[in-house]
Amino acid sequence: DADVTQTPRNRITKTGKRIMLECSQTKGHDRMYWYRQDPGLGLQLIYYSFDVKDINKGEISDGYSVSRQAQAKFSLSLESAIPNQTALYFCATSDPNQETQYFGPGTRLLVL
Amino acid sequence: KQEVTQIPAALSVPEGENLVLNCSFTDSAIYNLQWFRQDPGKGLTSLLLIQSSQREQTSGRLNASLDKSSGRSTLYIAASQPGDSATYLCAVSNTGNQFYFGTGTSLTVIP
Numbered sequence: 001d002a003d004v005t006q007t008p009r010n011r012i013t014k015t016g017k018r019i020m021l022e023c024s025q026t027k028g029h030d031r032m033y034w035y036r037q038d039p040g041l042g043l044q045l046i047y048y049s050f051d052v053k054d055i056n057k058g059e060i061s062d063g064y065s066v067s068r069q070a071q072a073k074f075s076l077s078l079e080s081a082i083p084n085q086t087a088l089y090f091c092a093t094s095d096p097n098q099e100t101q102y103f104g105p106g107t108r109l110l111v112l
Numbered sequence: 113k114q115e116v117t118q119i120p121a122a123l124s125v126p127e128g129e130n131l132v133l134n135c136s137f138t139d140s141a142i143y144n145l146q147w148f149r150q151d152p153g154k155g156l157t158s159l160l161l162i163q164s165s166q167r168e169q170t171s172g173r174l175n176a177s178l179d180k181s182s183g184r185s186t187l188y189i190a191a192s193q194p195g196d197s198a199t200y201l202c203a204v205s206n207t208g209n210q211f212y213f214g215t216g217t218s219l220t221v222i223p
Contacts, residue, residue, distance in 0.1 A: 004155075033211075042116070042201070043213040058210065059113075090155060100146065101203070101211065103155035 003027045004104035006091050012110045013081050021076045021107050023091030031094045032074040033101070034058075034066060036087040043090065049074055081111045114139045116204055118214035125192055126222050133187040133217045135202030140180045147176050147187050148201040150216070156201060160187070192221045 004025045013019050025032065030051045035043040035058075045058030047066040055066060063085060067075045078085055091104040115138040125131050135145070144163045148156040160169045160176040162185070168177040175188040189196060199216040206212070 035213075040215060042215040043203075045210055048210070092156075099144075100158045100161050101156075102158070103148075105155045106153075108153075 004091060004093055004102050006089075006104040006107050008107060009105065010108045012112065014112050015082055017081050019078050019081055019109075021078075021089055021091075021109070023074045023076070023104055025072055025074075025091075025093045025102070025104075027093050027102060028071070029093040029095050029102075030071060031096065032068070033092040033094070034064075034074065034076045035090045035092065036060070036085075037090060037106075038087050046076065046089075078111075081109075083111045085109065086111045114142075114204055114206055114212040116202060116212050116214040118200075118202055118217050120217060121215065122218040122220075124220040124222060127192060127194060129192050129221075130188070130190050131192055131219070133189070133200050133202075133219070135185040135187070135214055137183045137185075137204045137212070139206065140183050141206065142180065143205045145176075145178055145185050146203045146205070146211075147174075147185075148203065150199045150201060152198075159200075189219075192219075194221045194223050197221050 007022045033048045034046040037043045044060050049068045065077045089107045092101045094101045117136045146161045147159045150156050162178045173190040178185045199218045201216045202214040203211045
């Protein structure tokens with residue numbers, strides 16, 4: 001089984017809809033991250049969490065919110081989706097010593 | 113803010129050739145640097161991690177070097193194979209626990 005899973009893998013939604021992307025990990029890491037990837041722009045950090053009670057904004061948090069339901073679960077929400085949020089979204093985990101990051105397979109989101 | 117640049121954006125080489133991918137960063141006060149591989153439609157897989165105190169790391173046919181003072185890292189791939197075709201991403205971590213990614217180099221190895 002994969003260490004980091006993301007659901008759904010693909011999602012099409014309409015402008016103004018609220019959607020949630022979910023991430024689960026079995027690595028036992030405290031640190032979890034949400035990134036988006038756009039062609040030509042690389043990965044940009046949206047939010048990160050160092051434990052269940054610690055949530056931090058990344059570079060591009062506007063229009064997004066997160067919830068850390070448990071050590072293993074970190075969800076990303078788009079409260080009112082807009083077309084420029086169309087992107088590939090990745091969840092990742094890492095250990096406390098900032099060693100290797102482990103990525104999920106990604107969620108491809110299309111906002112019409 | 114840390115800026116990470118990767119050159120070239122795309123590279124095509126014949127099978128068997130040795131090649132070098134480049135990564136540069138603007139702030140030399142890094143904690144570590146990591147090279148990833150991304151296959152189309154898939155997540156990122158970590159290849160090599162170099163701590164700020166290290167100069168290089170090796171794994172099989174891959175060798176990554178780090179020169180903090182000049183803000184550069186290189187990923188050397190020996191005897192390239194078609195299976196090496198992918199996008200290679202460089203990421204830098206600062207002491208603030210955020211990772212900054214380059215835009216990647218898309219590598220095609222021609223059989």
